[in-house]
Amino acid sequence: MAYQTFQQEYLQIPLVTRAYTTACVLTTAAVQLELITPFQLYFNPELIFKNYQVWRLITNFLFFVQYRYCRMLEEGSFRGRTADFVFMFLFSGLLMTVFGMFVSLVFLGQAFTIMLVYVWSRRNPSVRMNFFGLLNFQAPFLPWVLMGFSLLLGNSIIVDLLGIAVGHIYFFLEDVFPDQPGGGLVKDPGVLKALFDTPEEDGNYNPSLRSGRGFPWGGAAPGG
Structure with missing residues (x-):
């Protein structure tokens, strides 16, 4: 029963948040079990580009897990926009990787979390927060506040500043700069929409017009 409850709760987590959190948990568990070491995971441009240890571009983001704001973003302003959410991950991860070459950070997961917090906070400006019961804002x-803490x-505070900077760049390009309502400069390629977003149903489709015992005679299947 406990396993079934856990499975139900796990499957209720949105797709991208579930995948990212699972990767973080598995990576951390592998380190704790001494199957791998942090030295095999951390961000090192020389090892990445000279020794071709390209996995470090990803694993350095997985050694810190805090999925609350990731889930709230995916269930909130990115609901029904999985491809856009994935592209935000890719866009922000690329920026952090570039900036990470100029700062002394070996793991970027915490900065990535701050980025998610920043984007969520700017898209939910009316939400009231309480910090340890002492501060309301x-x-x-x-x-x-997190940076001050x-x-x-x-x-x-380099970690916090990096997360805030990347979060602001994304927020500015997507939510502030565009002239047209709802339009943004940060657009995901069509391949991501094809992979992650459910195609919209054709409102003109009428199954009664089909013939041939359910087979799509005389035309392409819906969505084909």
Whole structure:
């Protein structure tokens, strides 16, 4: 029964969030079980481009898991737009990889999470937040509150700044800059829509016009 409940909860997580979280959990578990080491995963441009260890372009994003805002984004402003959500992952990951070459970060997963937090917070400006029961603020301030908390703990804020910068670039290009409502400069290629988005049903299709015992005689099948 417990397994069935877990399976139901797991399958209710949106596709992209489920895949990303699963990859993070499996990667972390493999490290804890000493099947692999963090030294095989971290971001290192020299090893990537000279030794062709290209997996590091992906694995450095998997050593930190915080899927709450990822799920809220996919279930919220990206509902029904899986291809756009995947493209945001690819676009933001590429920017972080480029910027990561100029900063001393070996894992970019936490910065990626801050990016997701930033995009979610800017798309939900009216949501009220509470930080440890001490501080109340609007959602757009959340990334900066988290950065301030990191600073109080004595941690480097480079991670937070990188996530905020990439999140702002995406938000600006997609939500702020375009002149036409709903239009954005960050557009996913058609192949992603073909892979991830369900084709819209043809409103003019009438199954009663088909003949031949259900076979598509005389024309292409819907969506074909």
